[in-house]
Amino acid sequence: MVGIGFRKDFAEAFLQSDVLRPAFIEVSPENWIGVGGYWKKMLYKALDKYPLFTHGLSLSLGGPDELDMDFLKQVKSFLKQTGARLYSEHLSYAKCDNAHLYDLLPIPFTHDAIRHVSQRIRQVQDFLGQQMAIEIVSYYTPVAPEMSEIDFVNEVLERADCQLLLDVNNVYVNSFNHHYDAAAYIDALPMHRVRYIHMAGHEQVEEDLILDTHGRPIADPVYDLYAYTVSKLNRDVPVLLERDFNIPDLSELQAEMEQLASIKSSVYAFAH
């Protein structure tokens, strides 16, 4: 099953035709909590047709401030009202001293940070009464690391006992920028924890730097890493196409989703 991020930019065109035919949609609760009137109607029109996954932006799991329980209450009722199948968030921080930062910052790969963030993920899961999925983010400067990224991620997943939202493009971008082997990184992840996959486009801005922009079609090496990931999964895991900028004609997005589905079924058929 292949889904698409549901965005206001193309909501009308999407709902008025059947050009784009996702198996599910994903939204950020932050963009829809408290929204009424016309846009609320549009969201519920989409929910009549498609199952919903949610992907939060501002919980700031790695941040130093207390978790915002008022906000979490709103998330909990949003999940209930919309019948969302799951809640995911970033392994990052988005807030410091109660000021929201404009980007998702990486958590330092340290033992203290593992304790801090895994306890917070447990707290959120207890409050929501369900497991959540955590996404590995792309980062550009490792902050005073005490261990490798993969060891950090694995320890957090284990201690928090949460699911993994595996963004294959992020793994590719990080492996390119920080010079490690992306396939070996995938090999080292706990595949049984993968709840769903993200796929997106990126932009190479310098010879040795790729930015995770979500503004272009998926690049060929990311398709290759995706095929490799699917071969390791050994089961049918949902995949989401993320496209946040330079939204093309919907038929182009549909073609990318079909490409993702066909790679998945051919790898899966080959393996079984």
Ligand SMILES: [Fe+2]
């Ligand atoms: Fe993602």
